[in-house]
Amino acid sequence: MIRGGWGGVRGLFMLKVHSIETFGTHEGPGIRLVIFLQGCNFRCLYCQNPDTQSVEGGKETETQKILDLLEKQKPYFKDKGGLTVSGGEPLLQRHALFDLFSQAKKSGFNTALDTNGSILDEAAKKLLEVTDLVLLDVKHIDPVWHQKVTNASNNIVLKFAQYREKTGKPMWLRYVLVPGFTDQKPFLHKWGEHFRKYKTIRRVEILPYHTLGVYKYKALGRENPLKGVNPPTKEQVREAHDIFKQYFPQVYIR
Numbered sequence: 001m002i003r004g005g006w007g008g009v010r011g012l013f014m015l016k017v018h019s020i021e022t023f024g025t026h027e028g029p030g031i032r033l034v035i036f037l038q039g040c041n042f043r044c045l046y047c048q049n050p051d052t053q054s055v056e057g058g059k060e061t062e063t064q065k066i067l068d069l070l071e072k073q074k075p076y077f078k079d080k081g082g083l084t085v086s087g088g089e090p091l092l093q094r095h096a097l098f099d100l101f102s103q104a105k106k107s108g109f110n111t112a113l114d115t116n117g118s119i120l121d122e123a124a125k126k127l128l129e130v131t132d133l134v135l136l137d138v139k140h141i142d143p144v145w146h147q148k149v150t151n152a153s154n155n156i157v158l159k160f161a162q163y164r165e166k167t168g169k170p171m172w173l174r175y176v177l178v179p180g181f182t183d184q185k186p187f188l189h190k191w192g193e194h195f196r197k198y199k200t201i202r203r204v205e206i207l208p209y210h211t212l213g214v215y216k217y218k219a220l221g222r223e224n225p226l227k228g229v230n231p232p233t234k235e236q237v238r239e240a241h242d243i244f245k246q247y248f249p250q251v252y253i254r
């Protein structure tokens, strides 16, 4: 039986995969198999992987194939590593992902979901049950700026964070710092205030905007939406770090 991303019965589940990184070290603890899925419902101005945004394309891959890869990599994970699914936006394929994560967990692997938190239906909640760690991007605390930066609302994103908090299971929050777009100090404080009482946040990561992916826009025949915007200076990154440090014990700059 073949089931696509929306299948509901254990059979052959398929995911649309953009690419695979076998020794990822940034998307969760330890060494990880990182699966980047195709398709995203946001259009972030600073997206470094615009080629993952379209829901067209990607390689249809059986979840079993990914499980086989995981088994092969097992010796490298030690006690920390495991499987991370990123994107694009993985929640778009949450039904097949539930199958993948459930099977991975049955085999004893750690599972992490790198998400923009934009979907919170029953299937997303089910997926969270088999997700050991959520890496949640909260891209702006202000609704108007969030809309400007991502072309989408932050309403569900904040509810998603709240829901994860209620489950008591861990998450890392991530924040891309872009001069002129996400570095307004009052909003950084507001972001900190919003989450300061959360008990499930294990760390906050600041991801300074960089321009390494801009060539991809050219290859896609698209204009870089942040043309002319420079990465933040060390000083600007330090300032954001110091603000978040007032609210969270663990703040890292990536």
Ligand code: SF4
Binding pocket: 040, 041, 042, 043, 044, 046, 047, 048, 049, 050, 052, 053, 087, 088, 089, 116
């Ligand atoms: S959520 Fe991630 S993949 Fe989607 S547009 Fe934003 S940065 Fe790109």
